[in-house]
Amino acid sequence: MVICPNCGAQIKKDTTRCPYCGYINKEGAEKKYKEDLDRIKEDIYETKKEPVKALTKGIKKGTKVIFVTIAVIIVISAVLVLELLREMKDKPKDYLSNKDQVYASAYKETAGRELATAYEDKDIQKMAEIFDKAYSVDRISLWGDPHYETGFASSRYIKLKDCLSNLDKKKIKKKEAEEITYYCFYFYYRAYGEDGAELFDPIREDEIIPLLTERLGYTTEQMDAMKDTVMDPPNLNRTALYKATKKYYKNYH
Numbered sequence: 001m002v003i004c005p006n007c008g009a010q011i012k013k014d015t016t017r018c019p020y021c022g023y024i025n026k027e028g029a030e031k032k033y034k035e036d037l038d039r040i041k042e043d044i045y046e047t048k049k050e051p052v053k054a055l056t057k058g059i060k061k062g063t064k065v066i067f068v069t070i071a072v073i074i075v076i077s078a079v080l081v082l083e084l085l086r087e088m089k090d091k092p093k094d095y096l097s098n099k100d101q102v103y104a105s106a107y108k109e110t111a112g113r114e115l116a117t118a119y120e121d122k123d124i125q126k127m128a129e130i131f132d133k134a135y136s137v138d139r140i141s142l143w144g145d146p147h148y149e150t151g152f153a154s155s156r157y158i159k160l161k162d163c164l165s166n167l168d169k170k171k172i173k174k175k176e177a178e179e180i181t182y183y184c185f186y187f188y189y190r191a192y193g194e195d196g197a198e199l200f201d202p203i204r205e206d207e208i209i210p211l212l213t214e215r216l217g218y219t220t221e222q223m224d225a226m227k228d229t230v231m232d233p234p235n236l237n238r239t240a241l242y243k244a245t246k247k248y249y250k251n252y253h
Contacts, residue, residue, distance in 0.1 A: 002027070007143045019239035021143045036080050044073060104140050112145045119147045122199060127154035146195065153192035153200055156183050167215065181245045184212050188223055191236040 001010045006023035016029045047069040111134045118126035131151035134140045142148050160183035166176040187208040192200045212218045230241040 006141050019237055020235070021141060023141065033080070040073065040076055040080070043076070047073070107134070107138060107140045108142060108145065111140070111142055112147075115142070115145060115147045115151050119150060124154045124157060124199060127151050128158040131155045149191070149193040150196035150199065153187070153196045156186055157200070157203065159183065160187075178245070180211075181216070182242050184208050184216070185223070185226075185230075185241055185245050186236070186238070188212060189227060189230070189236050189241070191238070191241075 002013045002025070003009070004011050004018040004021065004023055004025070007018060007021040009018060009020045011018050011020075011025060012028075013025075014028045014031060015025055016032050017024050111130055114130050115127060118130060127147070127150060131142065132155050134142050135155075142151060145151070160180065163176060163180045163183070166172050167180070187200060187204050190197070190201070190204065212223060213220075226244060230237055230244050232240075
């Protein structure tokens, strides 16, 4: 186990990102990338044998195998690179210089004040905008702020509202259903904590539970039973929750 430099949580050394705050674990990500690269090298080694065999059957056929092999390797390499970039996109930066640290601290303090004002005004939309701008645009982590969980929940609630229009489609896409299911269970398990209870407990009762029971067909017993698999007491493991809820998208009706 190692300590996440962003939120201080203990995480597995080989994990690519922190399951609590989403911070990229550089060591784990590099290891995964190297493992993928080794697999590609092994593929290259194996495919080098193919041209020799092909040449015995004719130069033309052997050349074709070479070009196909190269094309496959290029595609695999491109996919791996794109996947790594996708994982690292919109994540808080790894601040290495003093200048970056000073900027991050100042930004976090300003965003924290704005978040506190929006919290006092019970403005979920504004909190979501502040959180998303910090996290996805400026890539500054607000972890540790008193209203961090409520800001995170506000962001997820607005995203859920945006997704709900998809429920009116005749056939909902797998990705859309996965997102809605994850967001619903996130609020059902009160992942927003005590700080967001005043805002989101009523939403949980009036909006989330009807979605889970009437549209997904879950019973309270089923939802509570799954809770044991996604909790790291006293907190919710968001990564585990996402993995656990992905398989339920087919339940929509």
